[in-house]
Amino acid sequence: MNRLIMFHVERKIKTLFQRGFFLFLLFGVLQSCVTPRQAIDVSDYILVENGKQIYGKEEGLTAFIFQNNPKKVIFAEFLGNKYNLMKFTDIEYWITLEGMKFKVFFYENDEVNKYFDTTDYVASNVVSDSAVVGSKVKFLAISVVNEYNEDCLSDSSLFKNIVINYLKDLKDEYNNL
Structure with missing residues (x-):
């Protein structure tokens, strides 16, 4: 039983990690595309x-x-x-x-x-x-x-x-x- 709970928790952590990495990557790409302009x-x-x-x-x-x-x-x-x-x-x-x-x-x-x-x-x-x-x-x-x-x-x-x-x-x- 502990194994099932452990597997379930690890899966959530893995999914959260993937989402976080995806958001970090998306933010990095968007930030690099925007160049500040000097007025x-x-x-x-x-x-x-x-x-x-x-x-x-x-x-x-x-x-x-x-x-x-x-x-x-x-x-x-x-x-x-x-x-x-x-x-x-x-x-x-x-x-x-x-x-x-x-x-x-x-x-x-x-x-x-x-x-x-x-x-x-x-x-x-x-x-x-x-x-x-x-x-x-x-x-x-x-x-x-x-x-x-x-x-x-x-x-x-x-x-x-x-x-x-x-x-x-x-x-x-x-x-x-």
Whole structure:
């Protein structure tokens, strides 16, 4: 009789062990499949490489990425009005900063999604749908080259600080409309 009870107890222990091992293995597999992502704060701006490609350059341009303000007019419309552009798509325009000419490229939303993975970016200025005046796009991107098609936002550019100051002023002007 003791043998039967003993056999019965051993069987339960064996079944519990198998279930526990299976749960441990399942937990381990699920944990290894989930990789933690680091959120990137874009409260001011970030510079991201590998944007639009231009003629004569193999690598993509560096982009100045910042948050859209959905409570304001669409940024392309803002640029069109500010620089008297005749269109609100495929925006490219020339500016002069400190006596030098620069060409500014504004990325449309499809281009931002094509060149940059914005899923890790954190937008802090989220508003309800009823408060949206302009676009629901979360992030905007701009690249700048000089008259020799050199990327002015790359780390090696001598014009980086001049261009960043211009872009920060442009962003602030847009946000303070």
